[in-house]
Amino acid sequence: MEINKSMLCHQKIVSIDQVSFAYENKTVINNLQFDVSERDFVGVIGSNGAGKTTLLKMLVGLLKPTSGEIRLFDRPLSQFKDWERIGYVPQKNAFNPLFPATVREVVLSGMYTKKNVYRRLSKADQQKAEDAMLAMRIEDLADRRIGQLSGGQQQRAFLARAIVNNPELLILDEPTVGIDAETQIGFFRMIKHMHQHHHMTFIMVSHDMDMIQSYLGTEPQQLSGGIKFYVKHTHDPEDCRETNLTHSLGQIREMIGVQ
Numbered sequence: 001m002e003i004n005k006s007m008l009c010h011q012k013i014v015s016i017d018q019v020s021f022a023y024e025n026k027t028v029i030n031n032l033q034f035d036v037s038e039r040d041f042v043g044v045i046g047s048n049g050a051g052k053t054t055l056l057k058m059l060v061g062l063l064k065p066t067s068g069e070i071r072l073f074d075r076p077l078s079q080f081k082d083w084e085r086i087g088y089v090p091q092k093n094a095f096n097p098l099f100p101a102t103v104r105e106v107v108l109s110g111m112y113t114k115k116n117v118y119r120r121l122s123k124a125d126q127q128k129a130e131d132a133m134l135a136m137r138i139e140d141l142a143d144r145r146i147g148q149l150s151g152g153q154q155q156r157a158f159l160a161r162a163i164v165n166n167p168e169l170l171i172l173d174e175p176t177v178g179i180d181a182e183t184q185i186g187f188f189r190m191i192k193h194m195h196q197h198h199h200m201t202f203i204m205v206s207h208d209m210d211m212i213q214s215y216l217g218t219e220p221q222q223l224s225g226g227i228k229f230y231v232k233h234t235h236d237p238e239d240c241r242e243t244n245l246t247h248s249l250g251q252i253r254e255m256i257g258v259q
């Protein structure tokens with residue numbers, strides 16, 4: 001049987017099946033049913049306390065659903081091991097600002113997953129880290145201690161860390177909080193480019209309604225409790241191919257206006 005190319009591009013990579021979550025007795029997420037297909041861009045919007053961060057933490061295995069099942073890349077989350085396929089940027093405040101590592105070390109740490117904690121980093125790995133820092137315009141900060149940087153600079157370092165492994169799925173929790181307006185515009189341009197031209201899927205919590213609606217449309221695909229999901233699936237089936245992010249980091253730099 002001939003494999004339809006578009007089928008390859010549209011596999012479900014996140015499946016949230018009747019998931020509920022409660023902190024002690026307080027239910028925050030109630031029977032959520034939602035799927036994310038490869039190359040979707042999902043914007044997650046909701047008022048403070050609606051459960052958006054809780055949802056993302058469940059997706060990356062930091063919290064366990066009280067009931068229901070989450071599958072990643074067609075595996076139950078409890079059996080999922082390929083964490084290098086996922087980049088995650090938590091809310092800014094989740095990091096200890098006194099963390100005593102340099103920016104380069106933070107970015108390089110994105111190369112390690114639970115599976116390969118002890119592997120030696122190759123020259124190619126180090127080059128990927130340099131490229132990711134260039135793409136995020138923090139190459140000048142590479143040797144600075146992360147705790148000494150401004151909030152926006154720290155955030156860019158964590159974004160560079162998240163993309164260093166060329167992930168298939170990027171999960172971002174309010175990634176532009178604390179970043180100046182100009183860098184925010186460059187950042188959104190960059191993630192749109194990554195979505196449109198690279199083999200990448202996004203789940204992004206944001207309070208930036210303008211950005212979400214201008215890219216994902218004004219109508220949410222789904223409403224669940226206080227959470228709205230805006231979705232755009234953008235690419236042509238013939239565009240269904242692997243691209244090497246490292247190769248194209250130069251393009252990303254152009255997109256965000258780095259010469």
Ligand SMILES: Nc1ncnc2c1ncn2[C@@H]1O[C@H](COP(=O)(O)OP(=O)(O)OP(=O)(O)O)[C@@H](O)[C@H]1O
Binds near residue numbers: 052
């Ligand atoms: N560790 C915790 N223990 C108890 N309750 C919690 C905990 N973390 C979050 N909550 C509560 O769960 C609810 C959902 O929190 P969550 O952080 O997921 O919301 P959010 O939609 O991401 O909000 P925001 O837009 O303010 O970031 C809130 O009422 C919050 O107070």
